Amino acid sequence: MFPRRQLLGGVASLAACPALAQGGMAGSFESFLEGVRADARRAGVSPATLSRAFSGLQPNQRVIELDRRQAEGVLTWEEYRDRIMVNPTRVANGQRNYAENRALLGAIETRYRVSPRVVVAIWGVETNFGGNTGGFSVIEALATLAWEGRRAEFFRKELLAALRVLDGGHISPARMTGSWAGAMGQPQFMPSNFERMAVDFDGDGRRDIWDSRADALASIAHYFQKHGWREGEPWGRAVRPPPGFTLDGADTDSVRSLRDWGRLGFRSEDGSPLPGSELEARLVLPNRGSGQVFLGHHNLRVIRRYNSPVNYGLAVGLLSDRIG
Template identity: 80%
Template sequence: MPTRRTLLLTGLGGLVAGCAAAPPAAPPVPAGEAPRPDPVAARRFEDFLAGVRAEARRAGVSEATLDRAFAGLRPNPRVIELDRRQPDVVLSWEEYRDRIMLTPARIQNGRRHYAENAALLRRIAGEYRVDPRVVVAIWGVETNYGGNTGGFDVVEALATLAWEGRRAGYFRQELLAALRILDQGHVRPERMKGSWAGAMGQPQFMPSNFERMAVDFDGDGRRDIWDSRADALASIAHYFRRHGWREGEPWGQEVVPPPGFSPEQADTETRRPLRDFARMGFRRADGRPLAPAELEAAIVLPSRGNGQVFLGHHNLRVIRRYNPPVNYGLAVGLLADRIA
């Protein structure tokens, strides 16, 4: 979700693993035969659901909601496969930037959506004081401007992952949050779709982030991040506001370092005013002066990069609260710059 978020692919690489053992593997299926159900695993899953049902009921979730959410529910083998076999794809910064994040199509579509939603974005910016370009950039990066929100049933995916055991504790809590969301009527069970790991809707919030961050911006009584563009974009802005976005400050800027600069020896931890970087010989890549002089920044180096250097400000750290990898934060900032 959320949330949520280097490209390994990044989504949930930082989640804390659960300690429960994985269920036993089903016996091999002879060639040409359909897979046979594993009765032991089925009983374990039913026992697991009974425990979740009891816990959710104690938390106030209605029996009717639980009946609808759990009707015909079975573990999804594809979810387990994706969780266990996440692709170990490590891209350079340049590949990630140009092939994945800052493609001409993503930039062009971002400009179009920014223009088409200008009035809505102005209202959201007035309410949350967050740069609407960054809101649109997150929207574009997470779900291609709402066009790819995921096709997995969220309750099924979370139940599978909570039962399967590798991160059982985390996903059980997310499943309980999803059940509370259903019980509150924000979305119908059949519409609660998302990623294989349970990230939901246009902002890709995990259910717990939905509970904390999603907003009803269109005033219809539901926080609908699936089908309400107003709710989805305002929820992204609310997320950034809650994490300390500073209105009017840039996220960062590409710079040309002074002669003799060594990336291997660069101090990327110390924040100092831009005037200090100017005295050291740093200059903006576009030729403009480093300004405002008193704004604090730190050197930011892309992971697996080939020489590009940035000065990152406080708002870059806020962007990285959405997804921590430095390359993700830099790409969102650069996309926002290109959108408008």
């Protein structure tokens, strides 16, 4: 994963930007590619793969623009939750996809012991259930970002990982598309995450997170399993704080059982008592929120390993509840 793949799709070469096309970064693009070729060959990538991957390759100005662009505005938690992440259309599509893939999701849950609801929620927020996986060439995007230099070391490592993925025969260069930052396929894995986490669930010998729904969804589940998902535990819940509670200075570090949170006066959002459980939780406050308060369990931290912003984790959790 890459922190919020803001825009998917679109291709624009540097032909319209002569200063950059002529190597206005750290040396010429051609010299940069030669260095990558040498590193890739030392890593065992075949000359045939490198020839296919780098044929006609040019830096992409649109990728550089998106990498440098500052956000024009920041959504409140409520806007992000209700308009972007947990809107009625996404919930309905999530419920439909959950029902249509029930057998597959059940098989994935049996193997990885991860809630199928959170798998479908991630699938929904990352690529609209596989409908928008990105239109950028991953090799082109990563090569551009590695050459451009702002985060050269990170993107060079991802480019080399992408070349190894191609060399493994999992996908063709033409089909290896993704976000402007190189996040790939239905789960939006960065290439290094693909190497560690993608699985061949349909048994065809390829880990195809682009066109195999089985591989894509199982890879999400495998990611959560490897990051410590606890089977049968909730991610968290919205709560009603006790009288006198204020957001300023709220203790978000202390870990207490639900029973103890209840003793402190916290209740479920509908006003009912919290479960008298020893399940541990900590207070979680959305960024730019107007008062909603959550208790987050261990599995919320696992969701945030997929994408770290707290609002992302909370929205995925809420969406998973409504899907289920």
